[in-house]
Amino acid sequence: MSEDIKLNIKVWRQKNNKSAGGFETYPVNANEHMSFLEMLDVLNEDLVNQKKEPVAFEHDCREGICGTCSLVINGQPHGPNAGTTTCQLHMRHFKNGETIVVEPYRAKAFPVLKDLVVDRSAFDRIIQAGGYISVNAGQAPDGNAIPIGKNKAGKSFESAACIGCGACVAACPNGSAMLFTSAKVTHLGLLPQGEVEAERRTEAMVAQMDKEGFGMCSNIGACEAECPKEIKLDNIAFMNRSYFKAVFGGELE
Amino acid sequence: MKWLTTFFGSSIGKKLLMSLTGLFLILFLLIHLIGNLQLLKNDGGMSFNIYAKLMTTNPLIKFISYGNYFFILLHAFIGISLALYNRTAKGQKYAVAANNNTTWASKNMALLGTLILAFIFIHMGDFWLKMKLDQLPMVTYPGIEGEIKDLYFSVNETFKQPLFVGLYVIGMIILAFHLQHGFQSAFQTLGINHKKYTPIIKTIGLAYAILVPLGFAIIPIWHFLMK
Numbered sequence: 001m002s003e004d005i006k007l008n009i010k011v012w013r014q015k016n017n018k019s020a021g022g023f024e025t026y027p028v029n030a031n032e033h034m035s036f037l038e039m040l041d042v043l044n045e046d047l048v049n050q051k052k053e054p055v056a057f058e059h060d061c062r063e064g065i066c067g068t069c070s071l072v073i074n075g076q077p078h079g080p081n082a083g084t085t086t087c088q089l090h091m092r093h094f095k096n097g098e099t100i101v102v103e104p105y106r107a108k109a110f111p112v113l114k115d116l117v118v119d120r121s122a123f124d125r126i127i128q129a130g131g132y133i134s135v136n137a138g139q140a141p142d143g144n145a146i147p148i149g150k151n152k153a154g155k156s157f158e159s160a161a162c163i164g165c166g167a168c169v170a171a172c173p174n175g176s177a178m179l180f181t182s183a184k185v186t187h188l189g190l191l192p193q194g195e196v197e198a199e200r201r202t203e204a205m206v207a208q209m210d211k212e213g214f215g216m217c218s219n220i221g222a223c224e225a226e227c228p229k230e231i232k233l234d235n236i237a238f239m240n241r242s243y244f245k246a247v248f249g250g251e252l253e
Numbered sequence: 254m255k256w257l258t259t260f261f262g263s264s265i266g267k268k269l270l271m272s273l274t275g276l277f278l279i280l281f282l283l284i285h286l287i288g289n290l291q292l293l294k295n296d297g298g299m300s301f302n303i304y305a306k307l308m309t310t311n312p313l314i315k316f317i318s319y320g321n322y323f324f325i326l327l328h329a330f331i332g333i334s335l336a337l338y339n340r341t342a343k344g345q346k347y348a349v350a351a352n353n354n355t356t357w358a359s360k361n362m363a364l365l366g367t368l369i370l371a372f373i374f375i376h377m378g379d380f381w382l383k384m385k386l387d388q389l390p391m392v393t394y395p396g397i398e399g400e401i402k403d404l405y406f407s408v409n410e411t412f413k414q415p416l417f418v419g420l421y422v423i424g425m426i427i428l429a430f431h432l433q434h435g436f437q438s439a440f441q442t443l444g445i446n447h448k449k450y451t452p453i454i455k456t457i458g459l460a461y462a463i464l465v466p467l468g469f470a471i472i473p474i475w476h477f478l479m480k
Contacts, residue, residue, distance in 0.1 A: 023348065072347055072349075074349050075347050075348075075349035075350050075351040075352065076351050076352070076353065101348055101349045103347055103348060103349075106343060106344055106345050106346065106347060107342065107343060107344060108341060108342050108343070108344045109342070171351065171353070172343075173339070173343060173360050174339035174342060174343060175339065175342040175343040175344065176264075176339070176342070178264070206263060206264065206265055207259075207263065209264070210263055210264050213342060214264075214342060215338065215339040215342030215343060216264045216267060216268065216335045216338060216339055216342075217264065217268060218268075218335070218339070218359070218362060218438070219359065219434070219437075219438040219441045219442065220355050220356075220359040220360055221354070221355050221359065222351065222353055222355050222360075225353035225354045225355060226351075226353060233441065233446060234446040234447075236441070236446075237441055237444045237445065237446030238444070238446075239265075240265055240268070240269075240442060240443070240444040241444035243263075243265045244265075244269070244444065247256065247260045247266075252256065
């Protein structure tokens with residue numbers, strides 16, 4: 001049973017949006033093959049058995065594609081591994097006897113609802129502002145029916161990998177949502193179906209992003225370093241170009 | 254005109270102002286340095302004093318210098334207001350500091366910038382104000398009509414004091430860190446992020462951030478040791 005590890009989980013407990021919150025430390029007997037979320041499941045079972053309130057955290061697919069899980073683990077959104085979501089982070093990356101600090105995402109636009117759960121609906125409203133194609137794009141077209149350069153298709157696909165988890169906002173010392181917004185703007189703006197509305201989309205999404213109270217980007221690059229889908233800063237450069245083009249080259253409505 | 258005010262009120266519009274004013278100031282630093290390097294000439298300050306007279310009397314240069322003061326203040330004002338806004342936008346800080354691949358300078362631009370602004374005020378008080386208030390001795394040079402202000406004398410006096418030499422060297426170290434992030438960041442904001450050009454921009458930016466402050470810092474050190 002050498003695969004068992006004993007951990008101390010120092011976790012943020014907060015009753016609701018109004019209360020203050022603080023850290024509590026709990027011992028957990030985990031197994032190194034567990035994912036981080038499974039380890040938290042073990043903790044919650046212990047808490048329920050002790051008739052205590054379990055720790056609230058978000059999770060859904062548990063296979064790294066839905067963007068529901070979050071958490072800031074030892075200061076890093078989705079933990080220490082590059083290109084890995086919290087649900088895909090395994091306990092073998094932690095040492096026996098280690099104290100792991102687990103915090104919710106911190107940003108004014110992501111208020112804490114309870115324990116580790118934050119309200120990320122600001123992202124939904126940014127998508128609603130323009131993160132779509134207005135016409136019905138129909139079935140998947142036949143191969144090469146719409147010619148798209150390989151590099152463009154590849155770049156768009158890389159941007160489309162964004163799962164909207166909000167790790168970029170959590171990692172950013174400014175609480176900026178530029179990496180998320182720019183990934184959507186780039187993903188759609190590079191393809192012929194999305195390019196038609198690119199200017200209107202960029203203006204609307206940036207306006208909504210600002211309205212939600214996210215911070216201003218200062219090109220630190222913490223978002224890029226922490227993104228579990230490895231979305232790059234060149235998306236932000238693309239969005240800036242698209243925005244300049246929309247503002248200075250576009251018609252007055 | 255509403256579209257323009259909307260633009261400059263947006264996050265990207267403010268970023269663009271930071272980038273463009275920053276790039277102007279980067280260019281200014283290089284020109285300032287080229288002028289200052291005349292302080293290293295062994296001619297008793299003649300070429301530097303003639304240069305200083307040109308810089309303070311030529312109408313075109315005067316016009317650009319007022320633009321320069323304006324851009325320094327605008328860059329500082331937007332930068333500080335953005336930093337304050339970002340502090341509230343972040344809200345609560347994490348209990349554990351992240352250990353990721355970001356530079357210290359990039360996360361402390363407002364602090365570095367404020368220190369540079371303070372340095373600029375001290376620096377202006379040292380030389381610019383003395384030049385303006387006619388507190389300098391006058392000199393004459395053969396072939397030059399009339400008397401000109403001996404700014405070189407003032408530079409020499411200032412850099413006899415170890416306190417000022419230290420202050421100027423520290424000021425340049427702060428500037429180097431500010432440039433380390435600022436140079437390449439200005440291009441990213443303009444939307445220039447390209448596999449071909451970004452490595453070149455980053456290399457030039459790093460060289461610039463080291464060499465330009467170093468060039469400035471050599472002057473007080475050289476004056477202190479040699480004069």
